[in-house]
C-alpha cells in the first residue's frame with residue numbers, strides 16, 4: 001500500500017522544526033529514520049497531512065561522554081550505537097542493538113524515533129527506563145527534560161506534545177553490569193518478551209538487581225523485589241531471583257500468547273540477562 005497524500009517540509013534546524021510543528025498543529029508529524037512511521041502510513045494507521053523531516057538537522061546525531069554520563073543525540077542511529085566503543089560503562093547499549101530489527105533498519109532508525117514511537121517492547125524504551133534516562137525535548141516553550149519513567153503513557157503513547165521534538169537522550173549513570181535479552185519468533189522481530197537487568201540496581205537499592213520487562217505490559221515494566229533479595233547479585237541466586245520476578249508480575253492472556261507462556265519466558269530471560277550482566 002501507499003500512504004495517503006501529505007505535504008513534505010524539510011527542517012534545517014531544531015528551531016525551524018519546532019516552528020513548523022507549532023504552525024501545522026496535530027496534522028503534522030516528525031519523520032526521522034522513517035522505519036516505523038512510513039510503515040504506519042503505508043498501512044494507513046497514520047495519515048499525517050504534513051511531514052516535518054528532521055533527518056538533515058545538524059548536531060542532532062552523535063554520542064558523547066560528559067563526566068560519568070552518556071549523551072546520545074536524537075538522530076543517532078541504532079547502528080551507530082552498535083558499533084560505538086561504549087565499554088565498559090555503557091556497553092549494554094551497543095550489545096543490545098543487535099536485537100533491533102535487521103541491519104538496514106538499524107542503519108536508518110534512530111533513538112529519538114524509537115522513544116517517540118513508544119512501543120513497549122522496543123529495546124530503547126526498555127533500556128531508557130532501566131538506566132533512568134532523561135529525554136531532552138525542545139518545544140515552543142523551550143527545553144524540558146522528561147524522565148524515561150514518565151515518558152511512556154500507554155501503547156504507542158508518550159508524554160510528548162505534538163509540537164515537541166526529542167533532541168537528546170542522557171544516560172546519567174554508569175551501568176557496567178547490565179544486559180538485555182529477549183525472545184522473538186524470528187530473528188529481527190519485535191520481542192514477545194524482553195528482559196533487561198542492571199545488577200547494580202538503582203541508587204536507592206544498589207544491592208538488589210533492577211529489572212525492566214518488555215512484552216508483559218503496555219509500557220516497559222520495572223520490577224523491584226524487596227529487601228529479601230538484597231545481595232542476589234551473585235550467580236548462585238539468579239534462578240531464585242528470576243523465579244521471584246516471574247511470580248510477582250501480573251500478566252494477562254492475549255490472543256497470541258498465554259500468560260503462562262509469557263511468565264515462563266520472563267523467568268528464563270531474567271535469569272539469562274543476570275548471567276550475561278555478570279559476565280559483561
Ligand SMILES: Cc1cc2nc3c(=O)[nH]c(=O)nc-3n(C[C@H](O)[C@H](O)[C@H](O)COP(=O)(O)OP(=O)(O)OC[C@H]3O[C@@H](n4cnc5c(N)ncnc54)[C@H](O)[C@@H]3O)c2cc1C
Pocket residue numbers: 029030031032033034035036037038039074075099100101102105108109110111112113114116117121122123124160164165166167188189190191
Ligand atoms: C521490519 C522492522 C522490524 C523492526 N524491529 C524492531 C525491533 O525489533 N525493535 C525496535 O525497537 N524497533 C524495531 N523496528 C523499528 C525501528 O527501530 C525504528 O527505527 C524506530 O522504531 C523508529 O525510529 P525512526 O527514526 O525510524 O522513527 P520514524 O519512523 O521516523 O518516527 C517514528 C515516530 O517517532 C516520531 N519521531 C521521530 N523522531 C522524533 C523526534 N526526534 N522527536 C519527536 N518525535 C519523533 C515520529 O513522528 C513518529 O511518530 C523495526 C522496524 C521494522 C520496519
